[in-house]
Amino acid sequence: MFLEVKGLTKEYKRNDSVFAAVAGVNLSVSPADFISITGRSGSGKSTLLNMIAGLLTPTSGSIEIDGQDISALSDKEASLVRNSKIGYIPQGQSVLANFTVLDNVRLPFYLFKRQGDATEKALSLLAQVGIPHLSLSYPRQLSGGELRRISIARALINSPSLLLADEPTSDLDPETSAEIMALFRRISQNGTAVLLVTHQLETTSYGNSVYTMADGILTKR
Numbered sequence: 001m002f003l004e005v006k007g008l009t010k011e012y013k014r015n016d017s018v019f020a021a022v023a024g025v026n027l028s029v030s031p032a033d034f035i036s037i038t039g040r041s042g043s044g045k046s047t048l049l050n051m052i053a054g055l056l057t058p059t060s061g062s063i064e065i066d067g068q069d070i071s072a073l074s075d076k077e078a079s080l081v082r083n084s085k086i087g088y089i090p091q092g093q094s095v096l097a098n099f100t101v102l103d104n105v106r107l108p109f110y111l112f113k114r115q116g117d118a119t120e121k122a123l124s125l126l127a128q129v130g131i132p133h134l135s136l137s138y139p140r141q142l143s144g145g146e147l148r149r150i151s152i153a154r155a156l157i158n159s160p161s162l163l164l165a166d167e168p169t170s171d172l173d174p175e176t177s178a179e180i181m182a183l184f185r186r187i188s189q190n191g192t193a194v195l196l197v198t199h200q201l202e203t204t205s206y207g208n209s210v211y212t213m214a215d216g217i218l219t220k221r
């Protein structure tokens with residue numbers, strides 16, 4: 001098991017009462033899994049992913065990555081685990097406008113001291129996601145589908161074991177969405193687990209297990 005989530009809960013205050021945006025979620029992810037979670041807007045999908053990505057602290061529950069409880073680590077140790085083992089594709093556009101495509105993809109490699117150079121790896125990832133010809137372009141010249149491919153390549157630069165994707169096709173046309181979903185399937189077949197959340201039911205046919213989220217509660221379909 002690569003990722004083991006137990007009893008994960010995030011509470012927020014609204015007006016004078018407390019509500020759970022994520023309410024006692026249990027989830028296990030193995031290498032090469034392709035899991036999709038569907039649910040309406042506001043059901044807690046992004047909150048769940050942000051906790052797994054380490055961007056948000058849970059109210060209670062635990063997250064183990066490779067057998068290591070990440071809440072027991074220091075901020076710096078947890079950042080390193082995240083940067084090395086988890087690739088994150090945030091909702092919407094997240095590429096940096098003043099960097100070339102190649103520099104956007106290489107960026108996470110340089111956030112921690114590492115041996116070597118990420119250029120070759122970045123170029124091979126750009127080929128893998130279908131945009132090898134755009135390495136020296138700037139994001140403002142590119143389409144929505146091309147921008148999404150950049151964020152996928154960037155999320156893979158440190159060879160993560162788990163790829164998290166938040167609504168990766170919600171702003172794309174159906175044909176481009178299908179291409180992006182096929183790309184995620186290939187990535188999972190190559191051994192990187194994919195955990196994708198979406199409000200679009202049609203994208204779930206690509207996964208090998210499907211969950212539904214409603215009012216913070218995760219149910220297997």
Ligand SMILES: Nc1ncnc2c1ncn2[C@@H]1O[C@H](COP(=O)(O)OP(=O)(O)O)[C@@H](O)[C@H]1O
Binds near residue numbers: 021039
């Ligand atoms: N920082 C916050 N403070 C208070 N409520 C929040 C916060 N973030 C999210 N929420 C609420 O938690 C619920 C789940 O949000 P979210 O995880 O973004 O849902 P989804 O991604 O499924 O659309 C929503 O009701 C949202 O308003």
Ligand SMILES: [Mg+2]
Binds near residue numbers: 045046047091166
């Ligand atoms: Mg969301």
